[in-house]
Every structure is written in C-alpha cells, then in structure tokens.
Amino acid sequence: MQRQTFSLLAGGTAVALALAVTAGPQPTAGAVDGDVQHPVFVDGQAQPVYTDSASWIREEGWAIADVDSDGDGAPDRIHFDITRPAETEEGVKLPVLMEASPYYAGGNDVVNHDVHHELWEPGKPGRPDRDGVRRSDVGPSIISNSMVNTWVPRGFAVMHVESVGTGESEGCPTIGGPEETAAVKAVIDWVGGRARAVDADGAPLRADWTTTQVGMMGTSYNGTLPNAVASTGVPNLKAIVPVSAIDNWYDYYRADGAVVAPGGYQGEDEDVLFDYVYTRADREICKPVRAQIARDQDRTTGDHSPFWSKRNYLKDARKVRAAVFVVHGLQDNNVKTRQAAEWYAAVSRHVPHRIYWHQGGHGGAAPATDLNKWFTHFLFDVDNDAETAPHAIIEREDGNDVTYADWPVPGSGDVVLRGSAPGDDATGDLSTVRGHGRSSYATFSDIPTQTVEDLVESGSSEHGLVFTSAPLTGSLHLSGTPTADLRFSLGQGAANVTVGVVDIAPDGSVARVISEGWRDPQNRRRIDRSLRVRPGQAYAMDVTLQANDYVFAPGHRVGVVVMQSELDYTILPPAGNELTLDMSRTTFGLPFVGGPEAFLDATR
Structure with a gap:
C-alpha cells in the first residue's frame, strides 16, 4: 500500500468551494445566536465560516479499546487528536470527520520477500524466502493536519486516529485484523458516548461538543479502515469515503491461490507491512504477533484460510449502516480495482451509495462538490442531491466526468469470445465465432522477465498467447469485470496463470493494460485447498480479472492475453514451465455496454 500519510484534502488546497454565506435549511444554519456562529449551507454544501484558525481548539486523547492486542493484560489505548471550532465551547455541536491511519508516525526500513524461486507443489517442502529490497519512507512523528484547513472552517470537527501499535497508540498492528478494526471503532464509540477516553494525565475526556455523527475518509490503508x-x-458512523481502499486483504496479497503482489511492491506481504507500520515505542512486545502473522499468511501454498477470512470485510458488508462513496483509480495496480467493484456491489444492496472512477492510479479524490454534499447531507442532515444524483461518476478518457445511473453501466453484458491459434503475426483472432481457427491447441513456455505489455509487443507466441479483435469501426465501451474460462494442461506440477485484457493501438503498441487476473492451477476448484496437478492432464479453471470501465477508440483492437508469470506481480520461477491451452474449449467473458450486438457492430 502507499507508504505515506496520504491526505485527500491536506492543507485545504485540494478543493475550492463557494464562500457565500446565506441561511441554509437547518433552523440555525447561517444564524448568529448572540455572538455564536452556527454552520452555514449554500446549495446543499457546508460553507467556510469558522475561519479563525487561531481560535480553534486542539486536543488529544486515548480511547480505551475493548481489545488487548499486545497481550499485556490491559485494554489497548488508542491515540487521537481533535481540531474543532471554538464555538463548540459555546453550545454549537458539530459532527466529526475522521481519518485513521497506521502511517502518521512514519515507517521503518523493511525487507521484502524474494520472489525468484520455484513454485511450490503439494507434497514438496516449502522454503524460506525472506530476502529482498530494503526501503524506508519515514515521516514526522506527529499525528496530522490533513483535512483540517478544508473541513474545520465548514463546521466539521476533524479527528486523526493512530492505528493500533503505531505512533502513540498501544497494542500491535494486525494488518487488517479484527483487533485493528476494534481499535478505531473504540474512538467512534467514544464520540458516540459508548466508550471511555482519557487525556495525557489519565483524566476522563468527554465528547460533549459533538452531535456524535461521524464520517470517515482516507486513501489506501487510511481508506481501508473506514471499510473495516x-x-x-x-451506529454513529454515518458516511464513509474510501479511496483506493481494500475490502478483502486476501485479494490484496493473493489471487485465487496465487501469491500476487500489490503493484509497485513486489515481494511485500502482511509481515512486511507489519514491519513498516510498527512504530510504537515498545519494540519487543509485538514480536509474538508479528511471528504469528508470518506463519499464518502462508506464502508457500497461497491458500485461503481463517487468517484471511478475518481480514475480509465483504463477508460483513450486510452490517454496514454508513452511506458509502467509493473512489478508485481505473489504473490502480496497487489496491486493484476488483476491491472497489466488489465493495460497491456489496453495500449498494442496502445503503446509500455512489462510486467515482477516475483515470489515475493509486489515490485521487472525489469531485469537490460531490464530496462536500455527501458529508453535509449525512452528517448535518441537509437536504441536497447526495442520495438522488446518479450513482456513478466516471472520468472518461478525455478527462471529463460523465454520470451514469449506476455501475457497471446499465446495459453492459458479457460477450463470450474465443481465440484462434496464432498466425504469421504471432497473434490469434478474437471473435464470437465458435471453433474457428487453425488449431485447437497451442503450447508456450514461461519466462520470469516479461509483463503483459512485453508479450503483446514482442511479436512472438513462444512465451504466451495474444488474441486480437478486428480493428474497431466504432467505439466500444467495456464496463464491469472480465472473466476467463480456461481449458489447459501443464508440462509440470505447478505454474502461474495470468490473463490480461489490453487496448492495442493501430501501430501494434499497447495503449493500455485494462485488466489482469491470476490463478494457481492447484487451486482450480477452491481457493482454500491446493490440489495436485498431474502433468499432461487436462483441467478446467476460471479466472476473474480486475474490474474496469474503458472505451476503446475506433481503429484500435481489443486484445486478450494468456501467459504464465508476470514480472510485476507473481512469483518468478526459473524459465521453462510449459502450458498448453485448448482454444476450442477456452472462452473469455468481456462485459461490453450493449452486449454481443455492440461488439459485432464495432468489429464488422
């Protein structure tokens, strides 16, 4: 995950909102009761009226969590700070905007796992693999000023929470575990009057200045904690804006049995991230927790387990009461897009929801007006279009934001495509035609040094297969999650399997890698159990790729890639593993708006 304190609106410079001051829909909105200023709302948005930063009240405290993650026999105390307008001492009660993070105290040097080794096979022993690149991204040992200059003037108290085992918070990091969730929840419970907190001297603190309503937002790990x-x-967490956030930690470090890295952090895993964020002063007390994480994460088989189930928030999505505004980059290869798509689908069944897909990678922010309306509506109960506006906003390829009724875009449907054997140009055809092509089978060998782009642009089918559509005569809109249903055999007992969807420009270069997916053939039936692979035996296996929303331009071609190891993501075994694909029985499901008819129209 991103190794820095990543603020959505740090310093108040990320958004520019109207400064008009007129009465809003609340009885006290815009009113000055004696000499006391109340919040002001214009066009459904909170306005900056508490601008005297010198008068703001700043304090810190420790919430008493109902968890003892370090095993010292005492409840963990979780450090937080508060910045609020002085008017909260004069009877004005305000909601809270909170950002929780393990990164506020900086980070430690860490060593990633070595990924250059043979793949494990059932019946063979595992191997130690802790040897990689050392890195550090140490920041100042403070909590944060993020969000303060933007949101305190608009009538929100801003709180920052140091995650368990980081900075001045007690306990131990559990990297997505329930202890980490309980620690942040304790602070929200304190705001709601259901938990205790103390100041630095141990004196009780009371949140008598707040309405008790809480919103959370943040990016990367800071966005994952709101989901958790x-x-x-x-009950008093009313709205969240998770940006580039995780909902299932297994899918962050694994992919259906395969050990797969977050983009940019090859070789990272739960234990590495623990080492990075473990910044509390006591350097000994959490060593048993770290050792347990290293054992339970299981980089040998990659199988799902109870360890990962505890770090899966999707299974508890039905409990979510907060309104959810998901923000994610369509080119985020760190926290991949499947995380946002699955979380959005899960929560949209029962709570207010929106999603913003932007064209960038890791990070980003929701449009400023929509973000302000979201928190103004759900934390101040101001009537605006936060719940009635179109659910989906997508930054299109030209940089313009376009709204849609929902996501995936209504009218999208899977188009079942098949590939033919490569011809003279080393690519096979990709079409809806059943059983067309020169041959049913193609065999290729693995090399641990190529990416999807490398394979497409290599002009060779020696190390993977590329299937391409005819040049498009019109635009073609993909919206949703691609899939593959593979029929194959291996020349050995283990292999990586990578499937990709790409946009191929008229000159044959890769305009964009749209989606990738991975799976371990040993986990072809279930992700929690590795099964032996017999060389030469035919197997069936489905692969779920990353979600996306992308418009192919006329003249471009839709490309699908099948290969083995991927340099940026998978374990990288020695070259030579063989895979034979049965193309007559392999299909790819690509979700195009307009379904099969749209694909056929664009490829005629």
Whole structure:
C-alpha cells in the first residue's frame, strides 16, 4: 500500500468551494445566536465560516479499546487528536470527520520477500524466502493536519486516529485484523458516548461538543479502515469515503491461490507491512504477533484460510449502516480495482451509495462538490442531491466526468469470445465465432522477465498467447469485470496463470493494460485447498480479472492475453514451465455496454 500519510484534502488546497454565506435549511444554519456562529449551507454544501484558525481548539486523547492486542493484560489505548471550532465551547455541536491511519508516525526500513524461486507443489517442502529490497519512507512523528484547513472552517470537527501499535497508540498492528478494526471503532464509540477516553494525565475526556455523527475518509490503508469499521455496523458512523481502499486483504496479497503482489511492491506481504507500520515505542512486545502473522499468511501454498477470512470485510458488508462513496483509480495496480467493484456491489444492496472512477492510479479524490454534499447531507442532515444524483461518476478518457445511473453501466453484458491459434503475426483472432481457427491447441513456455505489455509487443507466441479483435469501426465501451474460462494442461506440477485484457493501438503498441487476473492451477476448484496437478492432464479453471470501465477508440483492437508469470506481480520461477491451452474449449467473458450486438457492430 502507499507508504505515506496520504491526505485527500491536506492543507485545504485540494478543493475550492463557494464562500457565500446565506441561511441554509437547518433552523440555525447561517444564524448568529448572540455572538455564536452556527454552520452555514449554500446549495446543499457546508460553507467556510469558522475561519479563525487561531481560535480553534486542539486536543488529544486515548480511547480505551475493548481489545488487548499486545497481550499485556490491559485494554489497548488508542491515540487521537481533535481540531474543532471554538464555538463548540459555546453550545454549537458539530459532527466529526475522521481519518485513521497506521502511517502518521512514519515507517521503518523493511525487507521484502524474494520472489525468484520455484513454485511450490503439494507434497514438496516449502522454503524460506525472506530476502529482498530494503526501503524506508519515514515521516514526522506527529499525528496530522490533513483535512483540517478544508473541513474545520465548514463546521466539521476533524479527528486523526493512530492505528493500533503505531505512533502513540498501544497494542500491535494486525494488518487488517479484527483487533485493528476494534481499535478505531473504540474512538467512534467514544464520540458516540459508548466508550471511555482519557487525556495525557489519565483524566476522563468527554465528547460533549459533538452531535456524535461521524464520517470517515482516507486513501489506501487510511481508506481501508473506514471499510473495516463500517463493516461492524457501528451506529454513529454515518458516511464513509474510501479511496483506493481494500475490502478483502486476501485479494490484496493473493489471487485465487496465487501469491500476487500489490503493484509497485513486489515481494511485500502482511509481515512486511507489519514491519513498516510498527512504530510504537515498545519494540519487543509485538514480536509474538508479528511471528504469528508470518506463519499464518502462508506464502508457500497461497491458500485461503481463517487468517484471511478475518481480514475480509465483504463477508460483513450486510452490517454496514454508513452511506458509502467509493473512489478508485481505473489504473490502480496497487489496491486493484476488483476491491472497489466488489465493495460497491456489496453495500449498494442496502445503503446509500455512489462510486467515482477516475483515470489515475493509486489515490485521487472525489469531485469537490460531490464530496462536500455527501458529508453535509449525512452528517448535518441537509437536504441536497447526495442520495438522488446518479450513482456513478466516471472520468472518461478525455478527462471529463460523465454520470451514469449506476455501475457497471446499465446495459453492459458479457460477450463470450474465443481465440484462434496464432498466425504469421504471432497473434490469434478474437471473435464470437465458435471453433474457428487453425488449431485447437497451442503450447508456450514461461519466462520470469516479461509483463503483459512485453508479450503483446514482442511479436512472438513462444512465451504466451495474444488474441486480437478486428480493428474497431466504432467505439466500444467495456464496463464491469472480465472473466476467463480456461481449458489447459501443464508440462509440470505447478505454474502461474495470468490473463490480461489490453487496448492495442493501430501501430501494434499497447495503449493500455485494462485488466489482469491470476490463478494457481492447484487451486482450480477452491481457493482454500491446493490440489495436485498431474502433468499432461487436462483441467478446467476460471479466472476473474480486475474490474474496469474503458472505451476503446475506433481503429484500435481489443486484445486478450494468456501467459504464465508476470514480472510485476507473481512469483518468478526459473524459465521453462510449459502450458498448453485448448482454444476450442477456452472462452473469455468481456462485459461490453450493449452486449454481443455492440461488439459485432464495432468489429464488422
């Protein structure tokens, strides 16, 4: 995950909102009761009226969590700070915007796992693999000023929470575990009057200045914690904006049995991230927790287990009460797009929801007006279009935001495509035609040094297969999650399998890698159990790729790639593993708006 304190609106410079001050829909909105200023709303948005930063009240405290993650026999105390307008001491009660993070105290040097080794096979022993690149991204040992200059003037108290085992918070990091969730929840419970907190001297603190309503937002790990806490159903968490956030930690470090890295952090895993964020002063007390994480994460088989189930918020999505505004980059290869798509689908069944897909990678922010309206509506109960506006906003390829009724875009449907054997140009045809082509089978060998782009642009089918559509005569809109249903055999007992969807420009270069997916053939039936692979035996296996929303331009071609190891993501075994694909029985499901008819129209 991103190794820095990543603020959505740090310093108040990320958004520019109207400064008009007129009465809003609340009885006290815009009113000055004596000399006391109340919040102001214009066009459904909170306005900056508490602008005297010198008068803001700043304090810190420690919430008493109902968890003892370090095993010292005492409840963990979780450090937080608060910045609020002085008017909260004069009877004005305000909601809270909270950002929780393990990164506020900086990070430690860490060593990633070595990924250059043979793949494990059932019946063979595992191997130690801790040897990789050392890195550090140490920041100042403070909590944060993020969000303060943007949101305190608009009538929100801003709180920052140091995650368990980081900075001045007690306990131990559990990297997505329930202890981590409970620690942040304790702070929200304190705001809601259901938990205790103390100051630095141990004196009780009371949140008598707040309405008790809480919103959370953040990016990367800071966006993951809102998902985690919301999945507990905590009643006074009213709205969240998770940006580039995780909902299932197994899918962050694994892919259906395959050990797969977050983009840019090859060789990272739960234990590595623990080492990075473990910044509390006591350097010994959490060593047993770290050792347990290293054992339970299981980089040998990649199988799903109870360890990962505890770090899956999707299974508790039905408990979410907060309104959810998902924000994610369509080119985020760190926290991949499947995380956002699955979380959005899960929560949209029962709570207010929106999603913003932007064209960038890791990070980003929701449009400023929509973000302000979201928190203004759900934390101040101001009537605006936060719940009635179109659910989906997508930044299109030209940089313009376009709204859609929902996501995937209504009218999208899977188009079942098949590939033919490569011809003279080393690519096979990709079409809806059943059983066309020169041959039913193609065999290729693995090399641990190529990416999807490398394979497409290599002009060779020696190390993977590329299937391409005819040049498009019109635009073609993909919206949703691609899939593959493979029929194959291996020349040995283990292999990586990578499937990709690409946009191929008229000159044959890769305009964009749209989606990738991975699976371990040993986990072809279930992700929690590795099964032996017999060389030469035919197997069936489905692969779920990353979600996306992308418009192919006329003249471009839709490309599908099948290969083995991927340099940026998978374990990288020695070259030579063989895979034979049965193309007559392999299909790819690509979700195009307009379904099969749209694909046929664009490829005629």
